[in-house]
Amino acid sequence: MxxxxxxxxxxxxxxxxxxxxxxxxxxxxxxxxxxxxxxxxxxxxxxxxxxxxxxxxxxxxxxxxxxxxxxxxxxxxxQIEDMPAEFLSRKGEQENDVLSREVIAAMDKLQHGQREVLILICASGLSYEEAAEALGCSVGTIKSRLWRARARMASLIMGDEETKTGKGRDFAEPPREMASTASL
Amino acid sequence: MSEKSKSKPEMAAPTPRPQAKFNPAFDSWLETKLHKIFDSVASEPLPQDLVKLLGQIDEAEERNKK
The missing domain is CATH 1.10.1740.10 (RNA polymerase sigma factor, region 2, helix turn helix motif)
Known part of the structure; x- marks a missing residue:
């Protein structure tokens, strides 16, 4: 170049x-x-x-x-229902596919600003400062949106009661598909 | 309740803050999951039209410099 x-x-x-x-x-x-x-x-x-x-x-x-x-x-x-299956996973990764769809379906229910921050920081790996510059807001706003986005995602994926009581899906143990790729 | 408090206009209830649901295990799982989704898309080939176009722009700039 x-x-x-x-x-x-x-x-x-x-x-x-x-x-x-x-x-x-x-x-x-x-x-x-x-x-x-x-x-x-x-x-x-x-x-x-x-x-x-x-x-x-x-x-x-x-x-x-x-x-x-x-x-x-x-x-x-x-919307999630309209997305092609290959968007989410490669063939033979059905469990991955289900979990990915669940995560993206939950993201659809977030406020737009929260979803953006989740994509930029958690998915894309930008720093707080980079995300703040990209979105034209303060680092404090980014942190606040991210905190709310994570809380909402936990509520949507784990369910309110499970989140409050700690019961339900146990995220201390990663889902099987994560454990199988952890060594990669 | 006193008369004074009765006469006060009712104030709108404050927007409830999200419940404290800090769950490091979930946050870590979510971040890993989102990274995997993102990385699987990022590893796909770029649109060839765009790569070709950028190459042409690059070549044109090189020619202009000479």
Whole structure:
């Protein structure tokens, strides 16, 4: 690649693609979003200051493009029932598939801001600071949203009573599919 | 209840804060699960049209520099 900027962009594309798919739940829309984000980033590369956080900068561009596309097309994210099975797991991972669907179905019930923070931090691995920059809010807001998102997810997946009493699904022992991959 | 307290307008109930449901085991499980979903999608090939387009832009910039 010709320069450092292009190299950083290329390195981020796989994770940006995953972020776009998780936001849109639609591969075609995610491809459009990824392309728009890349072109916008290239046009704006003179505005990026080398040495600052490229990850936060590029995630912010993708997120802004996503919001613009929702406004333009008045699209709603695809619901879990409409998602292709291959989105969630590869063949032969039925247990994975069921658990993944359960997790994503629960995410659908979160407030939009909480879902975004969960995707950025828990799924994509951004730091609090990077997520705050990408979403244009404070680190405190990120932490608060993440705390609420986790609590809501626990409530949705484990059930309220189970969460309060500690009964029900035992997450001290990871589900079997996690245990089987823990050594990988 | 005193007359004074009766005459007070009823205040809207504050928005209840989420119950404290801190569960490190669940949080760890959830994070692992979300990472796996994310990583499985991130490991998929990129759209070839985009890769080709970026290559063309790169080449054009190189030509302009010369």
């Amino acid at each position: 010709a320069n450092e900027f292009h190299q950083m962009l290329l390195e981020h594309l796989p994770r940006l693609q995953a972020y776009a798919i998780m936001l849109t739940r639609d591969r075609s829309q995610a491809e459009d979003l990824l392309q728009e984000t890349s072109l916008r980033a290239l046009r704006a590369q003179s505005q990026f200051m080398m040495g600052t956080n490229f990850t936060a900068w590029i995630y912010k561009i993708l997120r802004n493009e996503y919001i613009s596309s929702l406004r333009r097309k008045k699209r709603q994210p695809v």
